[in-house]
Amino acid sequence: MQCSLCLGANLEIENLNKKINNAKDIVAKAGFAQDLLARVNLLIEQHKDKTLPCVSVLNLRKRTAALIIKTKRLV
Ligand SMILES: [Zn+2]
Secondary structure, eight states, X not given: OOOHHHHHHHHHHHHHHHHHHHOSSHHHHXXXXXXXXXXXXXXXXXXXXXXXXXXXXXXXXXXXXXXHHXXXXXX
C-alpha cells in the first residue's frame, strides 16, 4: 500500500505523531506539528506521481498537523 518513499519516512513520521500525542500542552503539540508538516511537505514533493494513494494519506496528515497549529493560534 505504501511506496518506498513513504516506507523510508514512515518511522520518522510515526515518531513525530507520537511526540504530538504525548506532548503536554498545545504549544508543545504545535511545535511538533510544525516539524511534521515540514517533513510531510517534503515527502509529498518527492513523489513524482501525485495520484498515488499514499499521497492522499500524506495530505490527510498534513491537514491534521495544520489543524493543530491553527488551534494553537486560537488559544
Ligand atoms: Zn508514497
